Structures are given as C-alpha cells and as structure tokens.
Amino acid sequence: MTIFFNRKNCSYCFMKGKFLSPEIDTAEKMQVFCKVKLKEIGFPGFIAGFFTKGIPKLERWKHSR
Helix, strand or coil: CCCCECCCCECCCEECCEECCCCCCCHHHHHHHHHHHHHHCCCCHHHHHHHHCCHHHCHHHHHHC
16 A cells, blocks of 8 residues: 655545545544554554544644634
8 A cells, every 4th residue: 555645645635636535524534534544554543543643733624623
C-alpha cells in the first residue's frame, strides 16, 4: 500500500485538489476511519489511537472546533 502526502494531507484524505470522502465531515469520523485503516495494516489499537489523537488539530478540522 502506498500513501502519498502533500504538505498538509495524505492521499486517503485529499487528491487532485479535493477532499475525498465528504461523508467524513468531522474530526471524530476521520479518527475512526484512520484507526480502522491503521488496524487493517497491522497496528495495535492503542498505537492507532495514539497516531490519530492529533487529527482534531489539523487544518481541515479547525473550522469544526
């Protein structure tokens, strides 16, 4: 699996100038999505939780705080 990053977003989140998955409209939904993906590739749940802890602080979600 390859993840491509730009300066602010990965390819699961943003591609060709648009956010993907418009149904993921809150930071909490994005955290769940990312935790599932991380677990699918073998990360333990506590590590997936640690890695997704900062999602609400990302620029995409600043408006929803």
